[in-house]
Amino acid sequence: MAGKVFFSVSMSLDGFSAPESMEGLLATPEQRAQDPRLERWMAQWMELHAWILPQRFFRENLHLGEGGEEGRDNDIARETYERTGSSVMGKRMFDLGEHSWPAEAPFHTPVFVVTHQQRDPWERSGGTTFHFVNDGIHKALDQAREAAGDRDVRIAGGSETIVQYLNAGLVDEFSIVLAPVLFGAGTRLFDGVDASRVALVPVRSEPSSRVTHLTYTVHPR
């Protein structure tokens, strides 16, 4: 039986899923020390993801060391990972990740990259294989569904790819981790959403000490 199609993204209270210009992610500590803009980028990125960085599951999955928090935030991070049988991502997210993920990429499943670039599958240690799909978001999702089996397909990002799937009516549900921070500028998660086609029904709203976990199902209008 096929699983669901979902996304799960950390978002600032003013609707941003990333600070301005993702190049900050690739900057070295030396570059950041010399450029206040890059320094601020990293500070915002850390605030957005402050809820997950100390969690035991996150630390284990990225081999960052023993221990970590084990409350509801940790459970939710683990559940999101465990339900995911495969992921779909846009080319820009892949390009950034290619330079920043460790050799053992943190997916441990097939990942389908929507791109015009033709490239052979790229197998990483730990079970992650990136497949490059050249014929659009529907075909990428078809392949991801088949690979996921009875588990769910996660639209991993970035926000443009998420909104493409949302507007196409291909997302069943999504979770927002609402972080207590204002960005003022950056990448808006829902930029370009077709509000005349997408209706939401709230499923869960669960506060933790750090964030609010929000889940909605998606319905056509």
Place this chain on the structure above:
Amino acid sequence: MAGKVFFSVSMSLDGFSAPESMEGLLATPEQRAQDPRLERWMAQWMELHAWILPQRFFRENLHLGEGGEEGRDNDIARETYERTGSSVMGKRMFDLGEHSWPAEAPFHTPVFVVTHQQRDPWERSGGTTFHFVNDGIHKALDQAREAAGDRDVRIAGGSETIVQYLNAGLVDEFSIVLAPVLFGAGTRLFDGVDASRVALVPVRSEPSSRVTHLTYTVHPR
């Protein structure tokens, strides 16, 4: 003893506190029937405020009739009203309200309008008096504090006025009523916020069956 300065606003999941162009609020049913854009405006406005419209407190305060819901949403609407000793609003919100509030405006306290227009105080039935303040947001707040006594001052809106007070470090805390709707376009609540100056600490996150009530205190960075 002086109270707090706060705001409380309903916001779409993608960060909008009003649909595009507030003129929809003033359109007649006939005008809306002839203009799909105005019709859609009203539909979005109703979705954003769907949580409060059926509440007993809201219906009583606007003399809309007996009865109504009496759960947590109703308590929160009533608490927000009862803590408010005076309000501050921008000229645009006042202009829209002047044409849409009933003769007994729903404030029942002094309201200070930040404006360049010179105008005598405008007294309405039921205890609402609008005072027009011509010398800036600080002076308007000073007068509002004095009028509020030991109750709180509410920065009523619109979003530009709220962000002016936020950026000036004059807001102690705020509440967002996060509605399960995407707008795609409209007036962004936090547009123009100076993220380098405003830090938030989450105080409460309380789901109801209709929305999520979020409260934060505001701190300088």
